[in-house]
Amino acid sequence: MSRQNADAIAAIATAQGRGGVGVVRISGAGINSIAMAILGKLPVPRHATYGDFLDTNGEVIDQGIALYFAAPHSYTGEDVLELQGHGGSAVLHLLLQRCLSLGVRLAEPGEFTRRAYLNDKMDLAQAESVADLIEASTTEAARSAMRSLQGDFSSAINGLVDDLIRLRMLVEAMLDFPEEDIDVADSSLRDNLLKKIQIRLEQTLVTAKQGSLLREGAHIALVGRPNVGKSSLLNRLAGEEVALVSDVPGTTRDVIRQAIQIRGVPLHIMDTAGLRVSQDEVENMGMARTHQTVRRADLILLLLDATRGCSAEDTEIISSFPSEIPLLRVFNKVDLLPDQAPGAEGIFISAKSGAGIDELREAMLKLIGWQNQESGTFIARERHLLALNLAHDHLEQAGMLLNQPELFAEELRLTQQALNSIIGKFTADDLLGEIFSRFCIGK
Amino acid sequence: MKFPDVFDVIVVGGGHAGTEAALASARTGCKTLLLTHNIETLGQMSCNPSIGGIGKGHLVKEVDALGGAMATATDIGGIQFRTLNSSKGFAVRATRAQADRMLYKQAIRTLLENQPNLWLFQQAVDDLLVEQERVTGVVTQLGLRFKAKSVVLTAGTFLSGLIHVGQANYQAGRAGDPPSISLAHRLRELQLPVGRLKTGTPPRIDGRTIDYSVLQEQAGDTPIPVFSFMGNAAQHPRQLPCWITETSERTHDIIRGGLDRSPLFTGVIEGVGPRYCPSIEDKITRFADKTSHQIFLEPEGLTTHEVYPNGISTSLPFDVQLELVRSIKGMENAHILRPGYAIEYDYFNPCGLKSSLETKSIAGLFFAGQINGTTGYEEAAAQGLLAGLNASLQVREMDAWCPRRDEAYLGVLVDDLITQGVSEPYRMFTSRAEYRLQLREDNADLRLTETGRKLGIVDDARWQAFEKKREAIAAEEERLRRTWVNPRMLPDEDAQRVLGKSIEREYSLYELLRRPAVNYASLMTLPGAGVAADDEKVSEQVEIQAKYQGYIDRQHEEIKSAEHHEALRLPGNLDYREVRGLSIEAQQKLNQHKPETMGQAARISGITPAAISLLQVHLKRGFRDAQPAK
Secondary structure (H helix, E strand, O other): OOOOOOOOEEEEOOOOOOOOEEEEEEEOOOHHHHHHHHHOOOOOEOOOEEEEEEOOOOOEEEEEEEEEEOOOOOOOOOOEEEEEEEOOHHHHHHHHHHHHHOOOEEOOOOHHHHHHHHOOOOOHHHHHHHHHHHHHHHHHHHHHHHHHHOHHHHHHHHHHHHHHHHHHHHHHHHHHOOOOOOOOOOHHHHHHHHHHHHHHHHHHHHHHHHHHHHHHOEEEEEEEOOOOOHHHHHHHHHOOOOOOOOOOOOOOOOOEEEEEEEOOEEEEEEEOOOOOOOOOHHHHHHHHHHHHHHHOOOEEEEEEEOOOOOOHHHHHHHHOOOOOOOEEEEEEOHHHOOOOOOOOOOEEOOOOOOOOHHHHHHHHHHHOOOOOOHHHOOOOOHHHHHHHHHHHHHHHHHHOOOOOHHHHHHHHHHHHHHHHHHHOOOOHHHHHHHHHHHOOOOO | OEEEEEEEEEEEOOOHHHHHHHHHHHHOOOOEEEEEOOHHHOOOOOOOOEEEOOOHHHHHHHHHHOOOOHHHHHHHHEEEEEEEOOOOOHHHOEEEEEEOHHHHHHHHHHHHHOOOOEEEEEOOEEEEEEEOOEEEEEEEOOOOEEEEEEEEEOOHHHEOOEEEEOOEEEEOOOOOOOOEHHHHHHHHHOOOOEEEEEEEEOOEEEHHHOOHHHOEEEOOOOOOOOOOOOOOHHHOOOOOOEEEEEOOHHHHHHHHHHHHHOOOOOOOOOOEOOOOOOOHHHHHHHOOOOOOOEEEEEEOOOOOOEEEEEOOOOOOOHHHHHHHHHOOOOOOOOOEEEOOEEEEEEEEOHHHEOOOOEEOOOEOEEEOHHHHOEOOHHHHHHHHHHHHHHHHHHHOOOOOOOOOOOOOHHHHHHHHHHHHOOOOOEOOOHHHOOOOOOOOOOOHHHHHHHHHHHHOOOOHHHHHHHHHHHHHHHHHHHHHHHOEEOOOOOOHHHHHHHHOOOOOOOEEHHHHHOOOOOOHHHHOOOOOOOOOOOOHHHHHHHHHHHHHHHHHHHHHHHHHHHHHHHHEEOOOOOOHHHOOOOOHHHHHHHHHHOOOEHHHHHHOOOOOHHHHHHHHHHHHHHOOOOOEOO
16 A cells, blocks of 8 residues: 555644744655755755745745655655745745645644655554554644634634535526426525625635734844844843844844734734945845845834934835835834934834834834734634635626626635535535425425 | 256345346356346336436436446437536536436346346345355245355345325335245344334325416426436437426425324334435424425326325325325326335344444445435445445355445445444435545546446446547547637637637647636637537546646645545454544444444544544554555
8 A cells, every 4th residue: 555655745743833943845746846946956855955935936945954755755755845934934934835836735733754654664652652643643633623612703703614614505406407487597696695705705705814823923123223223122022131242233144033912912023124325244144134034024023223313225115125025114212202202104113122022013003904803713723714715706706797697606615615625524415404494496 | 856957146136226127247257147026127217206316417428337227228218318517517416317217117127137147036035144144145935945156136225114194004015016024023033233214205196187277397307317417319209398396385284184194103113214305294393484395297108197296205195195285286186096105124233334334243244225224216226336336256266346435335335334334224325425526427427427337337338438538538639728818819809709808828728728718619719729529428527627626626635634644454353442542332333233344444423633633643552464456
């Protein structure tokens, strides 16, 4: 029963949260083309290869070590590629998304291990413990699924599926029973239902993203010119000494990550090397990295010196940021101002005294999309978001196929298939049951 | 006495399942015996006089693609042909025909009598000969013992049949035929899982007493559709219309007044009836706010006045039947030729079958048709063909053929039966097929004829015609792919007329054909498009394939990713109580079903992906003989 190279699966192999190194592991068929797409080459087996991890547009997501294990000499017995990058979860998720975009499937709990013993990589005793492991992980999965399926998430998804079933019932009844009066295709009923489902699905997606935010957090790049007080602010927000603080410009040369929580939302703050024109080689490398960090952030905090205002150099720095990422101007050192702050746009704080910090926290939450509707939020998992996005795409496609009912029906089937992965099976026979309870079929 | 000849395959029953089973087995060269209690009723349409419809027509085309008889007999006996859903896409279009009962039956009888290797014999079968859990033959009413290597049982609704008209009931097979009581007893003794189902028919009307002048006529399609791949419209006899009428409020009052004497509502009938084919008393009770129900008046033939009023199946007492019929528009003076009735009958839980339709408990014994809990001629014929074929393959010591869900409605049918069981008579619908877009009537031949040829049930004439068509399709598709349309050479008015807009770069004709707004015929009028295919079936197929290609490619991906899992064999002797971590419910379900493959196991209701994972672990540990299926 050799099953070398089943369909490729991927997952983040390191624990959730901060860590120096994060690993995305991919196993299965087509590793070669995946490696070509992400690394530009297939690494030599069993050799550590340093290089860039590229996104769809060939831009660098991260840099790190790639390890390739050719079948059967790998953990799973299949071709395995490990990408070891920086530990930040945003980067790892980008890398994982990149793999998924190449047709790789998100691994189920315990799937790597399962493949390992299926390919004779483990002996009987180990296999016994794997059974326990899978049992445990499915129990855990079931428990956590139950948790997230309680309350609002459950009612949102169930409401959505109920409407979807009603819509499918209309369409399927029309296709399977053309002679039963119901062929008078009630297009307004169909269109209204479709519209309703689309709106509901979009709302659910927004809510799910809130949940995802609550679970995964957001990434915030803290940038500004040297010695404007970035590290002090970071310390103020974090409440502990994490970055070197000194009066010598350019002390922080590496990107320093610090996780803080604001009203339960985890924020990964990336303190960067100051931005300025410098002859110092080491510092220049630091600034290059700052720019990379900024490109991956959900929010850019630009820290300015309130005593100097927004200078021409600052404006130049701002123009170098990607315009699609929200930018928050924060003026530090208001304690050094003689009177009230000047009338510039932004938040005014003192990292030293703590003035304005609460206001800053609120503004950050708002800009990363937190809607402060805790009651309606549920913990969405990556899997749920993927399923909802897939459902959304199929539903959108369905909306364009109203005149081809069998294709319309196919897209609805795929929409439901995506949602089924969240709420469980719904079979063709269940659908027929709905039809028969609603329509009098009798020819 | 022991009959001197030994057969390869014995088929018990001469309905739609039995005849297809016997013909398929004989086509493979196996010496086949068809045993029926009455040769006169071979190929009898005992219920409504029509063949095909949505989902059912698909099955008929599949039976035909495998060399079966049903489509050919319908072409010979059909008195009205229609393509249903013709305004919708090809995947859901289906052929249906009203058939003259006599002509249909005669066509089947002729095919049976002229089939080499097939022997007919009239005797009711009372018992099965079983030695060491293997069937070895059958015993008839007279005590004749027939020996065979395999037996296909197609006893239909005859097993312990009980007919109800009002509060009167009597033991019977189909109207007028005797039931198979002793066989049913014998099968019960074998401890196969048995259940009870119900079906019904409407009262039949003398057409001379119907006032057609007040009714809406429903004519057949022109040009007249043809059912069989090998058929043509010239085979069709004279065509007749159907007529449409409806029940009234008064009809419903009359029915309500008789409910206290209805066996259905007074608890006399235990069997479960189909939800999609309810009796008229069921309809007006469940859909009480509906003030009228459609009735289709279907002619039973060219040489009879008998009319089948489709839509008023009933088991109400005769006096209520008469009154309700006469309350319907156009039937005020109607004479009932035969009363309507409900029939209850035994069926065997199909979870006890392999996907070859062989019973799991008795080797060499195959079940097909209504005995498995299905309803309909088409469902029966399809199973019959499969069971007859697999019985013959077993005799020839070859692997059984079990079509997949993405290959044929026949695959969907059998897989649904054996993994889900039945709780009501099972009828095919296109919504049961997740791969509906590829399981079409128009490509039944392309899906199945090659397989049928390899298995020995497709004759030379059909094979040659098929190969010719398949080659022509490939050639035309290739031509369209190689013919390019250049924007500079394309006059703007032609682009507007055919494509709806001008093109910005060079396209092949095939790419253009894939666009939703473009059709083959108009595409061929573009300058430089070349000569169109002369066979309409060929150009139609090229066009359909082009239109659905994106969807079908995606479905192929879906199928491919599940392939390994789907075909992974499960050992028949596996005791699921030994699988660590499985819930009690999953253990019981799996032990009851004994699925043949991992794919089947996953489709059993209540079996979760986690259970499947645990099963994989267990297999790896204990059953190293597990092999992917062929």
